[in-house]
Amino acid sequence: MELTDTQIERYSRHIILEEVGLAGQERLLSARVLIVGAGGLGSPAALYLAAAGIGTIGIVDADTVDITNLQRQIAHRTADLGREKVISAAEKMSAINPDITVNTHRLFLQADNIAEVIDGYDFVIDGTDNFAAKFLINDACHFSRKAYVHAGILRFDGQMMTVLPGETACLRCIFGGPPPPGAVPSCSQAGVLGVLGGVLGTLQATEAVKHALGQGTLLTNALLKYNALDLSFRKVPVRRNPICPLCGDAPTITDLHDEALPVCDLKEARP
Amino acid sequence: MNVTVNGKATETEAIALGAFLTEQRVKSPDQVSIELNGRILRREEFDSTTISEGDQIEFFYFMGGGRGAY
Numbered sequence: 304m305e306l307t308d309t310q311i312e313r314y315s316r317h318i319i320l321e322e323v324g325l326a327g328q329e330r331l332l333s334a335r336v337l338i339v340g341a342g343g344l345g346s347p348a349a350l351y352l353a354a355a356g357i358g359t360i361g362i363v364d365a366d367t368v369d370i371t372n373l374q375r376q377i378a379h380r381t382a383d384l385g386r387e388k389v390i391s392a393a394e395k396m397s398a399i400n401p402d403i404t405v406n407t408h409r410l411f412l413q414a415d416n417i418a419e420v421i422d423g424y425d426f427v428i429d430g431t432d433n434f435a436a437k438f439l440i441n442d443a444c445h446f447s448r449k450a451y452v453h454a455g456i457l458r459f460d461g462q463m464m465t466v467l468p469g470e471t472a473c474l475r476c477i478f479g480g481p482p483p484p485g486a487v488p489s490c491s492q493a494g495v496l497g498v499l500g501g502v503l504g505t506l507q508a509t510e511a512v513k514h515a516l517g518q519g520t521l522l523t524n525a526l527l528k529y530n531a532l533d534l535s536f537r538k539v540p541v542r543r544n545p546i547c548p549l550c551g552d553a554p555t556i557t558d559l560h561d562e563a564l565p566v567c568d569l570k571e572a573r574p
Numbered sequence: 575m576n577v578t579v580n581g582k583a584t585e586t587e588a589i590a591l592g593a594f595l596t597e598q599r600v601k602s603p604d605q606v607s608i609e610l611n612g613r614i615l616r617r618e619e620f621d622s623t624t625i626s627e628g629d630q631i632e633f634f635y636f637m638g639g640g641r642g643a644y
């Protein structure tokens with residue numbers, strides 16, 4: 304791939320970095336990243352990855368823009384209310400950077416379609432808001448040996464971990480599986496500070512860029528815990544769990560399945 | 575007894591893990607995964623686990639429990 308003069312100008316602040324250079328920018332332009340969810344986490348990730356010149360970005364979401372989204376889902380504008388989120392996000396990404404290809408996947412990922420979708424990408428960003436999707440992405444990336452980054456946000460807290468399947472600790476190593484229905488509040492029930500999506504989503508985008516460049520150390524075998532009120536970041540070491548039902552010594556999960564979505568009736572709960 | 579919880583030095587009167595969770599204001603054991611001295615506990619172990627001097631305890635909260643719209 305030969306960069307044009309315009310591209311060299313556009314990416315000059317990358318190219319001047321010793322760890323990126325022309326070769327690194329070419330790697331970014333050849334990279335293929337899938338973002339699942341065009342919401343609080345996915346919006347900032349999508350905009351920054353588009354700006355960075357990630358050559359192919361897929362974005363998955365079946366939803367339309369709702370007014371309650373606009374407090375944090377910065378890819379969408381008031382004028383986008385009612386529009387498909389993937390279209391709304393793709394427009395903003397292409398407007399920032401017409402160099403890149405944006406693939407829109409207007410669907411929710413399930414056990415019967417996820418393998419086909421993630422197949423076309425090198426790295427997956429989990430920007431979802433529910434445990435069924437989070438564990439499905441974890442499992443599908445395990446079976447497809449696809450690197451991915453998990454994140455979750457709630458109230459004033461966020462967490463994140465990058466997984467290199469078969470090599471580093473996965474979501475099930477820590478949590479086993481989803482919590483019982485109703486045990487954990489959702490953002491719609493418990494609230495979420497809007498900028499948290501920006502903090503964690505841009506960190507997820509950073510992991511995608513590092514993965515594409517082959518630079519630095521990914522957030523593997525560690526869960527990052529962020530609290531906005533204390534402004535604390537803690538990188539908590541974790542390791543592969545021998546009793547992990549997915550990647551442990553005697554796995555009980557041997558193919559993809561859909562976890563049940565909870566029926567939410569929790570009145571009050573907070574971490 | 576002195577233990578470390580989520581990286582912070584903490585004093586506790588609790589011995590049983592369940593009492594310790596209450597003391598630490600964990601609303602329900604279903605909300606957390608617990609690492610004790612570097613090992614993730616099985617949920618079935620919660621009831622029989624006790625806390626000892628110097629233990630390193632980490633709570634990992636489930637985060638992201640929406641209903642299916644990203």
